[in-house]
Amino acid sequence: MRVPSFACWLTLASAAGIPGASSLAWAQGPALSIRGGDVSSLPKAEDKGGRWRDGKGEVRDALSILQGAGVNTIRLKVWLEPADGYNDKARVVALAKRVKALGMKLLVDFHYSDAWADPGKQVKPRSWRGLTLERLRKAVYDHTFDVLSALKAQGTPADLVQIGNEINDGMLWEEGRASKSWPGLAQLLNAGADAAKAVSPATQVVMHLADGGKNDLYRWWFDAARTHQVRYDVIGLSYYPIWHGDLAALRANLNDVAARYGKPVLVVETGYPFTTADADGHANLVSTREPLAGYPATPAGQASLLRAVMAAVRAVPSGRGLGVVYWEPTWTAVPGAGWDPADAKSGNAYENQALFDYEGRALPALQVLGAP
Ligand code: CA
Secondary structure, three states: OHHHHHHHHHHHHHHOOOOOHHHHHHHHOOOOOEEEEEOOOHHHHHHOOOOEEOOOOOEEOHHHHHHHHOOOEEEEEEOOOOOOOOOOHHHHHHHHHHHHHOOOEEEEEEOOOOOOOEOOEOOOOHHHOOOOHHHHHHHHHHHHHHHHHHHHHOOOOOOEEEEOOOOOOEOOOOOOEOOOOHHHHHHHHHHHHHHHHHHOOOOEEEEEEOOOOOHHHHHHHHHHHHHOOOOOOEEEEEEOHHHHOOHHHHHHHHHHHHHHHOOOEEEEEEOOOOOOOOOOOOOOOOOOOOOEOOEOOOHHHHHHHHHHHHHHHHOOHHHOEEEEEEEOOOOOOOOOOOOOOOOOOOOOOOHHHOOEOOOOEEOHHHHHHHOO
């Protein structure tokens, strides 16, 4: 799509000594080292009969289709005791083997919960209820160490690890609720970070908030993290345009936090619809015709939005724009593979933001995601 044609022209133009070519290349920024997809829902969808087709319409292994498009990183979430068993340690370890066999990097996303954790809910795992802060700290360390050790033991160590998911107001409420107890949250985060580094010092530790365009939130959070000496390597952001501000807000926040804290930035979740239509009778989260002005909910609009998000990260000064991970590109509507791990009849509210259409065929945005 854009990148091959434009980047190839730059290379040729620079070699030919065309004036302005190298400064254009500079403005373009360095290649993104992480071009990823979170495919946490994939094993369940595969078990329930999901099928994914490449651009030619051939049914193939979904991970191979992603890898073939240039996707080089896979993000997987970990739950402790999910109702349906998916996304637990054993499943993550099994899927990691397939990821690494394809030569892709692995980002492990610890939710420290039995189900979804996000800014609105950070529910402790059932088996951790009633623990004191000190016991919780140990539980975070042990669980993190346990999962990451299992990955390392089979020769598939995590390249990046998220300690918590969308922790705007902390995690493991109430002990780790940021607005009530930053010192408590900092202890829990450092327990996870220390466990990750104990397994493998090379693993990059990510702290992840939602609302990627909300600079006041990021400053509040990461200033406090600095005050409380939270140890991390990378700032992770979710950016969903319909909720998290426009692209200018995203750019401003990325540039500000990268410079202010001297850390690389990584969009660990983004998504955008390619259609307003619903495939499975379960209403979709985003169904407006143009969720962000200038980007219609069409295959071309989805590709264009993703291209813009990637350009925003690429343009972060000093090479601090690490990359972009698309959220659930393979989560098509497959009966039995809905959102609720406790309800086999639950539907999918996101299939119109996948990177495969309702026939399971790869969309143009997948090629955008894979291009450096
Ligand atoms: Ca739906």
